[in-house]
Amino acid sequence: MAKWGEGDPRWIVEERADATNVNNWHWTERDVSGWSSECLRQLLLAVRVEGAEGVCQLTDVPKLDGEAWINNRKGKLIFLYEWQLRANWLGTSGAGVKFRGTVDVFNLSDENDMDDLDISVSLGKDQPNTPLLDLMKRTGTQEVRRVLGDYVRQLKSEFSQGMILPTAGGPKKPHPDAKKSQIQTTKTQINPAPRCSSGPAPCSSGVRISTCSFSLKETFQTSPDELYRTFINQEFVQVFTRSAALVDGRRGGRFQLLDGNVSGEFTQLVPDQRIEMRWRFRTWPSEHYAIISLELVDQGDETELRMECRGVPVGEEESTREGWTRFYFQAIKQTFGY
Incomplete structure (x- = not known):
């Protein structure tokens, strides 16, 4: 070839x-x-x-x-x-x-x-x-x-889509705005439509940006304490992300993972019950963080994780939702058999 x-x-x-x-x-x-x-x-x-x-x-x-x-x-x-x-x-x-x-x-x-x-x-x-x-x-x-x-x-x-451009006499592509209201759903999604905030949120750099919120729910075949450790223990994080990570699993402790693309800070930790964090993706506006809470609910033989994410820049909600589903939830299940 x-x-x-x-x-x-x-x-x-x-x-x-x-x-x-x-x-x-x-x-x-x-x-x-x-x-x-x-x-x-x-x-x-x-x-x-x-x-x-x-x-x-x-x-x-x-x-x-x-x-x-x-x-x-x-x-x-x-x-x-x-x-x-x-x-x-x-x-x-x-x-x-x-x-x-x-x-x-x-x-x-x-x-x-x-x-x-x-x-x-x-x-x-x-x-x-x-x-x-x-x-x-x-x-x-x-x-x-x-x-x-x-x-x-x-x-x-x-x-297959996007590589073949419209021909000179062919039909025009629909305007991008026509698809704005279409939301891709996933099996872990509670509310398929993102909730946009009533007003723009300021970030530390002084720039005000519009933000959205969304929720996810996932069930894991493990105990709350085991799932809790999976999110705040550096060794566990490095295993399911399959890359080097820095994780300080204390209140106020910072984390950085996935080759530095994700970073943030733990703001509240209730062992085996709740994790709250300031979380950002590298390409977001400088110093802008979303607020993420993970609630762990004991269901006997399994644990239900309820995630609330607030303050995601408008236009980033789909990629953020899919990223959490794929690189956190699915990765944890595939790696540890949860």
């Missing part, structure tokens, strides 16, 4: 707001490697298989080498991707004995069908033989093949 991103510059044009790529004649291309890496990790870490031998689950993805591009030539989309990856798996036998191993995929590529993928499953060094290896080879490889197929389908559906 030819190297992506290389070609005669006369045939490569940038995406432009004035849509000058008339009738999609020129060759446009888009690098979607970053999106692909994140999508592949999320899909792979959700792989879990169970059988008479026990349970196996992928725990991390230490190797993910490759790239993905989308090209548009004369209105035809061409999807180019090539990946080599390795995932670690943890198996637990019916007797509770744990075993570790790896799954390697050598040829995830647009040139190969899913049935042609070369998937290798092995036990870790010095690990004794176990029927769990047969479970991973028999059922685990099928599940890995399935989620990799999901990646390809998501790649094509996610980016």
Whole structure:
């Protein structure tokens, strides 16, 4: 396969707001490697298989080498991707004995069908033989093949829109304002429509901005004290975010995680019951923080988490909601089995 991103510059044009790529004649291309890496990790870490031998689950993805591009030539989309990856798996036998191993995929590529993928499953060094290896080879490889197929389908559906520009005589795109009232819902959402504040809120820099609020609710198969520690303990946070983090789990203690994209301060901590914090994303206006409260409700065999988020800049509510759902709630469940 030819190297992506290389070609005669006369045939490569940038995406432009004035849509000058008339009738999609020129060759446009888009690098979607970053999106692909994140999508592949999320899909792979959700792989879990169970059988008479026990349970196996992928725990991390230490190797993910490759790239993905989308090209548009004369209105035809061409999807180019090539990946080599390795995932670690943890198996637990019916007797509770744990075993570790790896799954390697050598040829995830647009040139190969899913049935042609070369998937290798092995036990870790010095690990004794176990029927769990047969479970991973028999059922685990099928599940890995399935989620990799999901990646390809998501790649094509996610980016089919926007790469092909309107033609000179084609219909116009609807005005962006027409979609402002449409809200994407998630299973964890209590109130699908954000509540906009009655007036703009000032931030420390003196700039007044309009803000919104939203609520989320999620159930975890664990105790309140265990879930409480998951949010305020630095080691726990580093595990479920899979990155370095700084977390001072005391009232007034500060935190920074996800490569510095998220930061804030704990303002109130009621052990095993409630966490309140000032929370911000790096791209928000300087020194502007949302106020987030997490209430932990004991439901016997599970814990219900009720989240209230106030002061999110207007236009950021959807990405903030989805970020909490994906990088906090889903990540915690996938990592710790809650």
